[in-house]
Amino acid sequence: MKTITARLKQRSYTICVGKGILAKTGSAIKQSGLKGKAFVITNRKVGKLYLKPMLSSLKKAGYQTTSYVTLPDNESAKSQVQLGKVYAAMLTAGCDRSSFVVAIGGGIVGDLSGYAAATFMRGIPWVNVATTLLAQVDSAIGGKTGINLKEGKNLVGAFHQPGLVISDIDTLKSLPRVELKTALAEVIKYGVIWDHSFFEYLEKNMTKALKSDLNVLTKIVLRCTEIKARVVEKDERELSGLRAILNYGHTFAHGIEVASGSWRKSISHGIAVAIGMVAAGELGQRLGIFSQKDQLRQIELIKRAGLPTRIPEKLSVDKVLKGMQHDKKKKGNQLTFVVPQRIGKVVLRSDCSPAKTYSVLKSIQ
Numbered sequence: 001m002k003t004i005t006a007r008l009k010q011r012s013y014t015i016c017v018g019k020g021i022l023a024k025t026g027s028a029i030k031q032s033g034l035k036g037k038a039f040v041i042t043n044r045k046v047g048k049l050y051l052k053p054m055l056s057s058l059k060k061a062g063y064q065t066t067s068y069v070t071l072p073d074n075e076s077a078k079s080q081v082q083l084g085k086v087y088a089a090m091l092t093a094g095c096d097r098s099s100f101v102v103a104i105g106g107g108i109v110g111d112l113s114g115y116a117a118a119t120f121m122r123g124i125p126w127v128n129v130a131t132t133l134l135a136q137v138d139s140a141i142g143g144k145t146g147i148n149l150k151e152g153k154n155l156v157g158a159f160h161q162p163g164l165v166i167s168d169i170d171t172l173k174s175l176p177r178v179e180l181k182t183a184l185a186e187v188i189k190y191g192v193i194w195d196h197s198f199f200e201y202l203e204k205n206m207t208k209a210l211k212s213d214l215n216v217l218t219k220i221v222l223r224c225t226e227i228k229a230r231v232v233e234k235d236e237r238e239l240s241g242l243r244a245i246l247n248y249g250h251t252f253a254h255g256i257e258v259a260s261g262s263w264r265k266s267i268s269h270g271i272a273v274a275i276g277m278v279a280a281g282e283l284g285q286r287l288g289i290f291s292q293k294d295q296l297r298q299i300e301l302i303k304r305a306g307l308p309t310r311i312p313e314k315l316s317v318d319k320v321l322k323g324m325q326h327d328k329k330k331k332g333n334q335l336t337f338v339v340p341q342r343i344g345k346v347v348l349r350s351d352c353s354p355a356k357t358y359s360v361l362k363s364i365q
């Protein structure tokens with residue numbers, strides 16, 4: 001097992017990455033200093049796979065536990081209705097300010113559970129046991145928690161860092177292939193925004209990653225965790241602009257998701273990010289800061305991950321452009337794009353006219 005520390009002063013925490021470490025969660029929690037009752041949140045699918053070993057490890061470490069496994073297995077879990085049910089179950093279980101939450105699952109369970117922990121009795125600690133590749137490389141790190149409103153995704157939330165993160169690579173064995181593949185878009189993102197040699201590693205090992213080679217996946221989760229932790233340490237609340245680089249490809253992706261029929265979507269987030277990164281690369285070329293050679297490398301790697309690189313014909317480019325205007329990350333009237341300069345380095349640009357953006361979109365359809 002390897003550990004990475006997210007250094008955030010009094011909110012610092014350990015992220016454990018390794019194979020077969022889920023069964024050690026209890027002792028890791030004990031080591032992290034958490035006391036009190038554990039309220040374990042998951043859904044039935046993940047619960048069937050991993051709840052038993054989790055509970056026995058918590059009990060072995062001396063924790064009293066209550067489990068809540070009835071979260072729906074879709075975005076509706078991140079709703080006010082489901083949140084209310086979780087609060088009620090926490091009260092019934094006798095949770096108080098000295099209790100803590102343990103989330104086991106992907107980003108959906110993590111976001112909802114983290115927000116429940118952030119708000120229950122004005123905030124209690126939580127532990128995130130991440131069981132999807134997306135959660136392990138992205139959502140489990142950084143303390144963004146929240147729920148959706150009918151008006152849109154993640155519109156209510158809180159920054160609430162977990163007290164501990166457990167990323168057991170073995171859990172990825174049971175993950176549906178499509179979940180693995182779409183998370184690879186975010187993995188490639190880290191290579192483009194931060195680390196040229198990691199990008200090269202992906203070029204050499206993408207086939208193995210797609211076959212769920214656990215050694216390759218371990219390396220991937222470790223490097224992405226490190227990068228995300230370093231970014232979040234420098235800009236925890238997304239104020240300086242650094243954390244914004246994690247949104248590489250996401251402004252375009254947001255437009256694609258909206259155009260594909262709202263966020264209750266027919267095009268998954270990972271697919272939209274893959275296409276969004278190609279669009280950002282195209283924009284970089286038009287701004288004269290990104291070479292064609294690097295853009296072709298980016299496109300090639302995205303293709304090798306089995307992800308699309310062009311906007312589907314059935315989507316209207318006008319609608320994509322319109323959808324982008326509703327980006328939550330927008331400041332004032334101007335969209336800010338994360339644009340690549342080379343593989344491993346991006347910059348923020350707010351000087352792209354809608355006409356330029358439109359022609360970028362047209363060129364990749």
Ligand SMILES: NC(=O)c1ccc[n+]([C@@H]2O[C@H](COP(=O)([O-])OP(=O)(O)OC[C@H]3O[C@@H](n4cnc5c(N)ncnc54)[C@H](O)[C@@H]3O)[C@@H](O)[C@H]2O)c1
Nearest residue numbers: 045073106107108109131132134135138139144171174175
């Ligand atoms: N907080 C953040 O910083 C952040 C960042 C990115 C995304 N997110 C959020 O994350 C969510 C998406 O997360 P996700 O991609 O992990 O999806 P998810 O949580 O829906 O998980 C995908 C599917 O895999 C199942 N599953 C989970 N672990 C499994 C395992 N080990 N084996 C078999 N099946 C398993 C889940 O039940 C689900 O059906 C979105 O709501 C998004 O907004 C949050």
Ligand SMILES: [Zn+2]
Nearest residue numbers: 186250269273
């Ligand atoms: Zn994303």
